Amino acid sequence: MPKHISLISLLIVCSLWSMPKAAHAQALVPHTLQLDPTKLEKQGLSLAQEAAQLGQFQQFELALPRARLASQLAPQNDKVWFLLGGLQLQTKDFDAAIAALKKAQSINPKNPDVLFALGSANFQQEKYQAAISNYQAGLQLKPNDPDGLFDLGNAYYMLNRLPDAIAQYNKAVSQDQKFWPAINNIGLIKYEQGDTEGAIKQWQSAVSIDKQAAEPLLALAVGLYNKGDRQQALKMGESALRIDGRYGDLDFLKQNLWGDRLLSDTKKFLELPSIQAALEQSQRPEPTQ
The missing domain is CATH 1.25.40.10 (Tetratricopeptide repeat domain)
Incomplete structure (x- = not known):
C-alpha cells in the first residue's frame, strides 16, 4: 500500500466530514466520560x-x-x-x-481495630508471636479495650505464657466486669494446672454473668461432675448442650482453647447417657411451622 494519500481519497475523506451525519451516527463520536469522585465515593x-x-x-x-x-x-x-x-x-x-x-x-x-484484626489473622494462622505484636500495637493506641486485652491473653495462652495470659484476662475484666469470656479462660488455665476448685469458681462467676453462656456452663458441669456433685452437673451439662450443641464437639472445644485435661474429662462426660440424649436433641432440626 502506498504511503501517500491520493487526491481522490483526500477529497472523499473531506466530503465525508462535511456531510451532515445521521442521528444514529452520533453514538460513534468518541467523548471523555467525566466522573465525579465525590459521587463515586x-x-x-x-x-x-x-x-x-x-x-x-x-x-x-x-x-x-x-x-x-x-x-x-x-x-x-x-x-x-x-x-x-x-x-x-x-x-x-x-x-x-x-x-x-x-x-x-x-x-x-492510628486505627487500633485494624491492628487487632491483623492480630486475629495471624492468630488464626497460629503465628502467635506476630499476633502478640499486633495486639500490643493496637493496645498502645487503645489501651483499655477489653477485646484487645482478651485476644492478647489468648495469644499468650497459646504460647504457654500462662501468668501473662491471666494478667491480660484480669485487665479485660477490670475494664468490663461482665466480660465473662476472660473469666471463663482463667478457669480453663486453672483446671489445667490442677486447681479444680479455682476453675469452678471462675466458671460459676461467668455463668452468673450470662446464664445462656454454654461454654462456662458445660465446663462447670464437667468440673462439678468430677468433684462428685453429679446430679447438679448432669442438669447443667444438659442445659449447656441445649443452648448450643456445638460444645458437644471436642474439636470445637479445642478451638476454644480447652486444654488436654479438661478435654479428657469432658470426653467421658459427653459419653454419659443423659448427656448423649441432650446432645442428640440439640442436633435435631427445628420443626417447621
Whole structure:
C-alpha cells in the first residue's frame, strides 16, 4: 500500500466530514466520560454499608463483591478497606485479608481495630508471636479495650505464657466486669494446672454473668461432675448442650482453647447417657411451622 494519500481519497475523506451525519451516527463520536469522585465515593460507602449488613447475617458471598467494589470506588477510605479485610478474615482468606488490612493501615495508621484484626489473622494462622505484636500495637493506641486485652491473653495462652495470659484476662475484666469470656479462660488455665476448685469458681462467676453462656456452663458441669456433685452437673451439662450443641464437639472445644485435661474429662462426660440424649436433641432440626 502506498504511503501517500491520493487526491481522490483526500477529497472523499473531506466530503465525508462535511456531510451532515445521521442521528444514529452520533453514538460513534468518541467523548471523555467525566466522573465525579465525590459521587463515586458516596456510592462506594453505600455499597460498603450494604456489605456490612450482609456480613452481619453471614451472607459473605453477597457481601464480598460489594466490599471489593466499594474499595475501588472509595480507595482512600480506611474503613472500607477494614471492612473488606474483616469479611475476608471471616471466610479464612488470610492473604487477601492481610493485604486489605495493611492498605487500611497505610491510610490510617492510628486505627487500633485494624491492628487487632491483623492480630486475629495471624492468630488464626497460629503465628502467635506476630499476633502478640499486633495486639500490643493496637493496645498502645487503645489501651483499655477489653477485646484487645482478651485476644492478647489468648495469644499468650497459646504460647504457654500462662501468668501473662491471666494478667491480660484480669485487665479485660477490670475494664468490663461482665466480660465473662476472660473469666471463663482463667478457669480453663486453672483446671489445667490442677486447681479444680479455682476453675469452678471462675466458671460459676461467668455463668452468673450470662446464664445462656454454654461454654462456662458445660465446663462447670464437667468440673462439678468430677468433684462428685453429679446430679447438679448432669442438669447443667444438659442445659449447656441445649443452648448450643456445638460444645458437644471436642474439636470445637479445642478451638476454644480447652486444654488436654479438661478435654479428657469432658470426653467421658459427653459419653454419659443423659448427656448423649441432650446432645442428640440439640442436633435435631427445628420443626417447621
